[in-house]
Amino acid sequence: MKRLVYYTMLLIAAVCTVSGCSKNAGEESFPVAGEWHLASVTGLDMEDLDVYAVFGNDGRFELYQKVGAGRHWRFDGTYSLAGTVLSGTYSDGTEWGSTYEYSLAGDGQSLTLKALNGSEEESLYDRQDVPDEIRSGAVTVKAAGAEKAPEPFL
Amino acid sequence: MLAGCSADGLAPDSGKAGESSSSLPVITKAVNTMAEADRSTLLLFLDDAEASASEGICEAVKATGALSVRRAIPCAKGKEAQHRKYGLDRWFVVTLPEDADLETAAEKFASVAEVEKIQFNTRMQKNWSGTVRAYVPTRAVSQDMVFNDPMLADQWHYDNIGDTYVSLYSKPGADIGVSDAWRLSGGDSRIIVAVVDEGVKYTHPDLAANMWVNAKEISGNSTDDDDNGYADDIHGYNFVSGGEITWAKEDDSGHGTHVAGTVAAVNDNGTGVCGVAGGTGKGDGVRIMSCQIYDGEEGGTVDCTAAAFTYAADNGASILQCSFGYPAGVNITSDEMYESAARLEVAALEYFLDNAECPVFEDGGGLAIFAAGNDGASTSAYPAAYRKCISVTSVGPDMLPTVYTNYGPGSNIAAPGGEIAIGNESRAGVLSTIPSEVEATGSDYGYLEGTSMACPHVSGVAALGLSYALQQGLSFTKEEFTSMLLTSVDDIEYYLNGTKDYSTSPLVLSRYRKQMGTGLIDTWKLFMQIEGTPCLTAEIGEKTMLDLDLYFGGSAGNLTYTGYEMSEEDREALGLAEDPELRYGKLFLVCTKPGAAKITVKAIAGGPVEGTGQNIGGIPVSKEISIIARGVRSENGGWL
Numbered sequence: 128m129k130r131l132v133y134y135t136m137l138l139i140a141a142v143c144t145v146s147g148c149s150k151n152a153g154e155e156s157f158p159v160a161g162e163w164h165l166a167s168v169t170g171l172d173m174e175d176l177d178v179y180a181v182f183g184n185d186g187r188f189e190l191y192q193k194v195g196a197g198r199h200w201r202f203d204g205t206y207s208l209a210g211t212v213l214s215g216t217y218s219d220g221t222e223w224g225s226t227y228e229y230s231l232a233g234d235g236q237s238l239t240l241k242a243l244n245g246s247e248e249e250s251l252y253d254r255q256d257v258p259d260e261i262r263s264g265a266v267t268v269k270a271a272g273a274e275k276a277p278e279p280f281l
Numbered sequence: 282m283l284a285g286c287s288a289d290g291l292a293p294d295s296g297k298a299g300e301s302s303s304s305l306p307v308i309t310k311a312v313n314t315m316a317e318a319d320r321s322t323l324l325l326f327l328d329d330a331e332a333s334a335s336e337g338i339c340e341a342v343k344a345t346g347a348l349s350v351r352r353a354i355p356c357a358k359g360k361e362a363q364h365r366k367y368g369l370d371r372w373f374v375v376t377l378p379e380d381a382d383l384e385t386a387a388e389k390f391a392s393v394a395e396v397e398k399i400q401f402n403t404r405m406q407k408n409w410s411g412t413v414r415a416y417v418p419t420r421a422v423s424q425d426m427v428f429n430d431p432m433l434a435d436q437w438h439y440d441n442i443g444d445t446y447v448s449l450y451s452k453p454g455a456d457i458g459v460s461d462a463w464r465l466s467g468g469d470s471r472i473i474v475a476v477v478d479e480g481v482k483y484t485h486p487d488l489a490a491n492m493w494v495n496a497k498e499i500s501g502n503s504t505d506d507d508d509n510g511y512a513d514d515i516h517g518y519n520f521v522s523g524g525e526i527t528w529a530k531e532d533d534s535g536h537g538t539h540v541a542g543t544v545a546a547v548n549d550n551g552t553g554v555c556g557v558a559g560g561t562g563k564g565d566g567v568r569i570m571s572c573q574i575y576d577g578e579e580g581g582t583v584d585c586t587a588a589a590f591t592y593a594a595d596n597g598a599s600i601l602q603c604s605f606g607y608p609a610g611v612n613i614t615s616d617e618m619y620e621s622a623a624r625l626e627v628a629a630l631e632y633f634l635d636n637a638e639c640p641v642f643e644d645g646g647g648l649a650i651f652a653a654g655n656d657g658a659s660t661s662a663y664p665a666a667y668r669k670c671i672s673v674t675s676v677g678p679d680m681l682p683t684v685y686t687n688y689g690p691g692s693n694i695a696a697p698g699g700e701i702a703i704g705n706e707s708r709a710g711v712l713s714t715i716p717s718e719v720e721a722t723g724s725d726y727g728y729l730e731g732t733s734m735a736c737p738h739v740s741g742v743a744a745l746g747l748s749y750a751l752q753q754g755l756s757f758t759k760e761e762f763t764s765m766l767l768t769s770v771d772d773i774e775y776y777l778n779g780t781k782d783y784s785t786s787p788l789v790l791s792r793y794r795k796q797m798g799t800g801l802i803d804t805w806k807l808f809m810q811i812e813g814t815p816c817l818t819a820e821i822g823e824k825t826m827l828d829l830d831l832y833f834g835g836s837a838g839n840l841t842y843t844g845y846e847m848s849e850e851d852r853e854a855l856g857l858a859e860d861p862e863l864r865y866g867k868l869f870l871v872c873t874k875p876g877a878a879k880i881t882v883k884a885i886a887g888g889p890v891e892g893t894g895q896n897i898g899g900i901p902v903s904k905e906i907s908i909i910a911r912g913v914r915s916e917n918g919g920w921l
Contacts, residue, residue: 165920170875171911175816178920192920195877195907196813202919217919224820224915240921246821246912248875266809268917 157208159229160184163238163252170248179257182206188215191257191265201265213240219268308384310391311399313622318401319582320383323375324353324625325390326398330370337393345386348376353584353625355510357595367632369591372625374402374584400625405581405605413535413720413727414707419446427463428549428562432726436554436712437678438697438738448678448704450783454771455680456697457738458803459557462745465808467548467561469748471640473568474544474558474600474740475517475593477586479537480526481571482716483516486725487553488538491545491560492516493568495596509595517571520588521580529718530577539729540604541569542714543737544744553726554713557741557804558748567744570598574605581605587629594632594647599639599747601630601649602740604733606665609658609687616894619663626664634669641747642759648766650740652732657786659689659796660897666691668892668900671767674797675699675735678709680776682793684784686732690897693887694767694798696742698735701728702785710734739802742766746807755811764902767886769807770800772835798887800836816907819855819872820914827868832904833884838866840884843891843901851878855910872910881905 165178177199181189190202206215214226225244231237235254242248308315327333333350342350353372354364364370377386383401390396419435426433437444440460443453473493483492495515497507505512519526528538548555549562560566572589574580593601613619620627630649637647649670654662665672675686675698682688683700699710710728717723743766750757757765774794781788814832819825829837842863856873861880863869868882885891885899892898915921 168875169912171909172877175877175907175909180921188921190920193815194818194909194918194920195816197809197815198812200815200918202917215921217915217917219917221915221917221919223919223921224913225921227921242913244913248912268919 157182157184157186158231159208159213159238161254162256164255166251166253168248168250179255179261180252181257191261199261199265201267203267212243308387308391308399310396311387311401312624313401313403315383315387315401317404318383319404321377321379321381322402322582322584323377323383323387323390324400324402324584325350325373325375325396326368326400326624327371327373327395328397329395330365332395333373335393335395337395338390341389341393342375345375345381345389346378347381347386348378350375354588354591354629357510358508360595363632363636364591367628369628369632372587372628398624400583400623402582402584403623405586405607411534411729411731413539413715413729414701414710415720415722416712416724416726416728417706417708419444419708427460428555429551430546430548430553430555431551432554432712435708437708438699438711439555439557441678441697446705446708448709450677450679450703452678452680452776455676455678455801457557457742457801458771458805459742459745462749462804462808463548463561466745466749466752468545468558468566468745469751470560470565470568471751472558472600472744472747473570473598474602474744475570475572475589475598476537476541476544477572477574477589477593477601477603478540478605479533479535479575480519480528480573481517481541481569482528482538482714483526483571485538485542485714485716487546487550487714488541488569490547490550490564491556491566491569493570493597509592511592514592514596517573518589518592519573519576520585520592521573521576526571526573527576528716532578533575533716533719535715535719535727536604536729536733537571537573537575538716539711539713539727540602540733540737541571543711543734544602544741545569546714557738558745567748570596583623583626587625590626590629590633594637598633598637599641599647600740600744601633601647602737603649603664604652604731604736606651606654606662609654609656609662609666610660613663615896616666616668616892619667620894623664630664630667631669639747639759641750641756641762643756644758646759648743648759648763650736650743652736653692654687655685655731655733656687657685658687659792661687661689661691666897668894668898671739671763671900672798672887673732673736673739675732676773676797676801677703679703679781680773680801681781681790682788682797683730684786684788685730686735686797688793688796690888691892691899692796692798693900694739694770695773695801696735696738698732699728699730700784701730703783739766742769742802742804742807745804746811749808750811753811760903763900764886764904765807765810766802767799767900767902768832768834768837768904769803769810770834770836771803771806772839773797773801774836774839795839795889799840800834803835806834814907815918816877816909817868818914818918819870819908819910821872821875821910821912824869824871825914827870827908829866829868829882829906832882832906833866833902840866840886841889841899842866843883843885845880845882847878847880851880854878855908868906870908875911877907877909879905879907
C-alpha cells in the first residue's frame with residue numbers, strides 16, 4: 128500500500144513537472160475560468176474602456192472590447208496556465224501583448240492580471256457576465272488573410 | 282457615361298471676357314464659345330434681377346426676334362434670398378427663333394449695358410451608345426443571402442465571391458462590401474438621392490415604391506401647388522420639355538433607370554434586383570428623385586442641368602447622382618477654368634453643395650457625386666474633377682481598372698462599373714433595372730457598364746451611410762462625412778502589377794497606381810466609421826508604429842499625408858518624447874506614460890496634391906485619431 132501511495136505521488140509529481148502544473152483543455156478546473164469585466168488598469172481613465180474577458184474551462188478565451196468609440200469587437204483564441212502565469216494566442220496566430228501573473232481575491236470575485244513584460248501594468252477585473260446585447264452586437268475580427276487586412280463582420 | 286460636349290464648347294476665358302483657345306469668333310462678355318451650344322437659346326447674366334425688363338434688353342429682344350426671356354432658375358417660394366446669394370436670380374434664358382444667327386444675337390445682347398456675362402448654352406451631348414445587354418441568370422439566390430430578390434445572386438458588384446460564371450477573372454471581394462451592412466440598415470426614406478440623368482421609369486416594378494413623392498403637389502392639374510417653381514412635379518421634373526418625365530423616347534437608353542436601380546431598387550420584395558440603399562422590404566429605402574436632363578435626343582444643356590441642381594437642393598435631396606460630364610483632359614485643365622466657362626452650372630452646383638438640407642449634416646449642404654468618365658484618359662473629366670465633387674472611377678469584377686475608366690488627377694474613389702468584354706456572356710456588367718420599353722426582349726432588367734454604373738454605387742453607399750447615421754441619431758459635418766466616405770475603402774493598389782492583357786486593349790497596371798482614388802469603396806467600413814473608430818494602442822517606452830488602415834482605409838499606405846495637428850495637452854497626456862512622424866501611411870509615436878489623446882491627421886483623397894482651384898487635385902480629408910498608451914500592446918489590437 129505504501130508503495131502504491133509512493134508511486135501515485137511520483138506520478139503526480141511527474142505530471143506536474145512535465146506540465147508545470149498547467150491546466151490543459153478538457154481538465155475540469157482553470158482557476159481563472161469565468162467571465163470578467165475590466166474595472167481598472169494602471170494609469171488609464173476607464174471612461175472610454177469597456178473590456179470583458181471570458182476564460183473557458185477548455186483553454187479557450189474570448190474578449191469583448193470597446194476601446195474608444197464604436198461597437199464592441201470580439202477576439203478569441205486559446206490560453207494556458209503555468210503556475211500563476213497566464214499566456215495566450217489569438218485565433219489569428221497573434222501572441223498576447225504580454226504574459227500575465229494572475230491572482231484571485233475576494234473569494235474568487237476579483238482577478239488581477241499583472242503584465243510580465245516589464246511594464247508593471249496591472250489590471251483589475253470583477254467577475255461579471257458579458258451582457259447579451261454586447262455578445263450579440265459585437266463584431267468578430269477575422270483571421271488575417273494573405274492579401275487583405277483583417278475585417279470585422281457580423 | 283452619358284455625356285460630353287466638345288472641348289471647344291467649354292473653352293475657358295482665363296478670366297478675360299470672350300478669350301478662347303478656339304478659332305471661333307470672340308464675343309464680348311462671353312465666358313465660353315458657341316461650339317456645341319444650343320443654337321436656339323442664349324444665357325444672360327444681368328447686373329440686376331429686374332433688368333430683364335430694361336429698355337436695353339427689350340431693344341435687343343426686338344432686334345433679334347427673340348421669342349422670350351425667362352429666368353433660368355424659376356423662383357421658389359421661401360428660397361428667394363438663397364437664390365439671390367448665388368446670383369441664380371440674375372441668370373436668364375433667351376429663346377431665339379429657329380433661323381436666328383447665334384453670333385449676331387449674342388453680340389446684340391452683349392451690347393446691352395445691363396448684361397454682365399453671356400454664356401452659350403452648351404449642349405452636353407450624349408456619347409452613350411451602349412446597348413443594354415439582356416439579363417443572363419447565373420445562380421439561384423441562396424438562403425444565406427440577406428434579401429430574397431431573385432437576381433441578387435447575380436449582382437457580383439454587391440457581393441463578389443469570385444464566381445467564374447461571371448468572369449474567369451472574378452476576384453472575391455471586388456465589390457462594395459454591402460451584404461453585412463444590410464443587416465444593420467437597408468436605407469431610410471428621409472434620405473433623397475437626385476438622379477440627374479435620363480428620366481427614371483417611376484412605374485418600374487422594382488423602383489416605384491422607392492420613388493420620391495412630392496406630397497404637396499397635385500398630379501395633373503398643371504398648377505404649381507407647392508410654389509416651388511414647377512407644376513406637376515410628383516417624382517421630380519423633366520427639365521428638358523417641362524412636361525412629364527419620360528424614359529422611352531427614341532435615343533433614350535434606359536441609363537437613368539439603370540442608375541436609379543443601383544442606388545435604390547426595392548429590396549426584399551421577391552422581385553428582380555437589389556439596390557444599394559433600397560431598404561429592407563419595409564418601405565424604408567432611400568428615395569429617388571428623377572431630375573431629367575436628357576429627353577430622347579434633346580437636353581443636356583447648361584440651363585437644364587443648373588435648374589436640376591437647384592431643384593434638387595430646394596426639394597430635399599441630400600445627394601446629386603450625376604453620371605455625365607465633359608470629355609476628360611481636352612480643354613479644361615483647372616477648376617478655375619471650369620468655374621469661369623461654366624458659370625451658371627457651377628453657381629447651381631455650389632448652391633446645391635451649400636444649401637441642400639441633408640438631415641445628417643450639422644452644417645447643412647449635400648454631396649455631389651459624379652462619374653470620372655469613360656475616355657480612358659489619365660485625368661478625371663469635369664465636373665467630376667472639380668475639387669468640390671466626388672469623382673468615381675471604375676473597376677471590374679477582377680478588382681482591376683476597367684479598360685474605359687478615366688483615372689489620375691481629380692479621381693477620388695473607385696467602385697464596380699463592370700467590364701462586359703471580360704465576362705461570361707454579359708455577366709461582368711452591372712445588373713440593374715431597365716425600362717422594358719428600351720430592352721430588346723422587353724425585360725425590366727439588364728446589364729450596362731461604365732463609370733456611369735460605378736458612380737451610383739458610391740451614391741448608394743453614401744445614401745446608406747447617411748441612413749444609418751440618421752437611424753443611430755448621429756450627425757456629422759459634411760467634411761467629416763466626406764472624409765469617412767472617401768476613406769472607407771479596400772486596397773486595390775496591391776493588384777496593380779503587370780498587365781491586364783485580357784481586356785479589349787491591354788492595360789499596363791502600373792499606370793493606375795495611386796491614380797484610381799483612395800481605393801474600392803466598402804460599405805461595412807463606412808458603417809464602422811459612422812459608429813466610431815476604436816483607439817489605436819501605443820506601447821509605452823517603445824517607438825510604436827501605428828497602422829492607419831482603420832482610419833484611412835485599406836490603401837492608407839498609398840495616400841499622400843499633408844500633416845497632423847496635436848495639442849500640447851494631448852502631447853502631455855501621452856508624455857510624447859518626440860514629435861510624431863507620419864511615414865508610408867503609418868504613425869510613429871514614442872509615449873512615456875499611460876494615457877489617452879487625440880491627433881488629427883490630414884491627407885489627400887485622390888492624387889498627390891490638393892485641389893486649389895489652379896489645378897486638378899484631390900479632396901482634403903482629415904481624421905481625428907484616438908490613441909491610448911499603455912504597457913501592453915498586441916499586434917492585432919486585442920486587449921490582452
